Amino acid sequence: xxxxxxxxxxxAVIGGGPAGLMAAEVLAAAGQAVTVFDAKPSVGRKFLLAxxxxxxxxxxxxFEPFVGRFGARxxxxxxxxxxxxxxxxxxxAAELGVQTFVGTSGRVFPTDLKAxxxxxxxLHRLRAAGVKFAMRxxxxxxxxxxxxxxxxxxxxxxxxxxxxxxxxxxxSWPQLGxxxxxxxxxxxxGVDIAPLQPANCGFDVGPTAAHTSGAGWSARFAxxxxxxxxxxxxxxxxxxxxxxxxxxxxxTGIEGSLVYAASSSLRDQITRDGQATxxxxxxxxxxxxxxxxEVKHPRGSRSLSSHLKSRLHLSPLKMGLLHELLTRAQMLxxxxxxxxxxxxxxxxxxxxxxxxxxxxxxxxxxxxxxxxLMLQRLPGVFxxxxxxxxxxxxxxxLLTASMASGRAAAQGLLxxxxx
Numbered sequence: 001x002x003x004x005x006x007x008x009x010x011x012a013v014i015g016g017g018p019a020g021l022m023a024a025e026v027l028a029a030a031g032q033a034v035t036v037f038d039a040k041p042s043v044g045r046k047f048l049l050a051x052x053x054x055x056x057x058x059x060x061x062x063f064e065p066f067v068g069r070f071g072a073r074x075x076x077x078x079x080x081x082x083x084x085x086x087x088x089x090x091x092x093a094a095e096l097g098v099q100t101f102v103g104t105s106g107r108v109f110p111t112d113l114k115a116x117x118x119x120x121x122x123l124h125r126l127r128a129a130g131v132k133f134a135m136r137x138x139x140x141x142x143x144x145x146x147x148x149x150x151x152x153x154x155x156x157x158x159x160x161x162x163x164x165x166x167x168x169x170x171x172s173w174p175q176l177g178x179x180x181x182x183x184x185x186x187x188x189x190g191v192d193i194a195p196l197q198p199a200n201c202g203f204d205v206g207p208t209a210a211h212t213s214g215a216g217w218s219a220r221f222a223x224x225x226x227x228x229x230x231x232x233x234x235x236x237x238x239x240x241x242x243x244x245x246x247x248x249x250x251x252t253g254i255e256g257s258l259v260y261a262a263s264s265s266l267r268d269q270i271t272r273d274g275q276a277t278x279x280x281x282x283x284x285x286x287x288x289x290x291x292x293x294e295v296k297h298p299r300g301s302r303s304l305s306s307h308l309k310s311r312l313h314l315s316p317l318k319m320g321l322l323h324e325l326l327t328r329a330q331m332l333x334x335x336x337x338x339x340x341x342x343x344x345x346x347x348x349x350x351x352x353x354x355x356x357x358x359x360x361x362x363x364x365x366x367x368x369x370x371x372x373l374m375l376q377r378l379p380g381v382f383x384x385x386x387x388x389x390x391x392x393x394x395x396x397x398l399l400t401a402s403m404a405s406g407r408a409a410a411q412g413l414l415x416x417x418x419x
Contacts, residue, residue, distance in 0.1 A: 019385025051115020170360025372412020
């Protein structure tokens with residue numbers, strides 16, 4: 001089928017995630033004709049997935065520490081969040097009829113903990129404002145004369161809008177639409193792209209004392225403990241101060257909230273050195289002196305495992321970690337064992353693939369954009385959301401910044417049209 005030249009909108013928003021939908025809302029409110037294009041049959045798929053565990057909309061902490069969660073890109077994210085911060089997001093949700101509450105961790109959730117009602121109300125408001133949706137339109141770049149190219153069930157379609165806003169996500173969870181295919185297309189046009197990498201991700205362990213022949217846990221440890229949480233525990237590594245929490249043993253390594261929080265430091269160490277070492281405090285509630293005294297306490301005829309369980313209430317999983325990571329000689333030396341209980345080294349050799357990660361690091365560098373988030377090499381093309389080169393921990397930061405960047409890019413686009 002021959003490509004068709006179709007002028008469906010003054011403005012094309014490509015990507016139906018939170019950043020793209022927020023951009024469409026701002027543009028429509030300003031009277032612009034907007035069409036949201038998305039490769040999937042429906043929009044907001046990753047948004048809905050996030051809601052399965054209770055939709056974490058944002059975080060209630062004050063502005064400055066909130067911005068600090070964005071690390072090296074805090075200076076670039078700050079002005080976006082000043083235009084749409086956590087309080088503004090909660091107000092926006094309330095205007096859609098969705099009330100929110102602050103959980104014990106400071107995270108903010110809808111009162112019903114569901115994403116679907118919020119998304120339905122949002123889409124109803126967008127359609128009422130005149131926003132059109134073109135589903136099953138997979139963007140594949142530009143023609144030589146600058147038209148947008150889309151693969152559709154009816155063949156290729158060409159669109160030539162007055163302006164384009166890209167909100168295609170990173171490369172995590174590609175089955176939901178964000179596959180990172182856009183990166184080489186922008187790079188070919190001279191846009192500076194930081195390599196896409198996993199963020200908020202799990203890791204594979206390197207060789208252990210119990211499995212020296214290759215990376216990964218021993219078969220016995222993996223079969224017995226994969227899927228179980230390690231808690232309470234504290235974790236520290238280079239660039240990441242000791243923090244209490246929990247994580248989960250996987251078949252090949254570790255994942256979970258505490259690991260995600262340290263993931264950028266761990267990933268960067270692996271990139272630099274080929275491996276990363278973290279240290280686990282298996283007994284964060286006890287002092288080193290108390291642990292040493294309990295380990296040295298006479299155990300009589302009891303086995304070491306029974307002794308540690310009795311004196312230190314050590315779980316089978318934590319005992320398994322000791323056997324996995326320490327040699328027999330280290331286990332039998334009281335001072336070495338006590339030190340390991342408070343600072344057990346674990347070497348990681350690879351991050352899990354970006355397709356498995358919660359989010360993506362890397363993307364369009366802010367240096368390639370003007371203050372309105374327009375690509376300097378492609379005037380009239382704006383970028384928002386996880387396509388941008390930033391990362392943040394889980395806890396509502398990712399969603400808030402994505403929506404804030406959508407609003408900022410839309411405003412930048414409106415300013416260009418007005419000029």
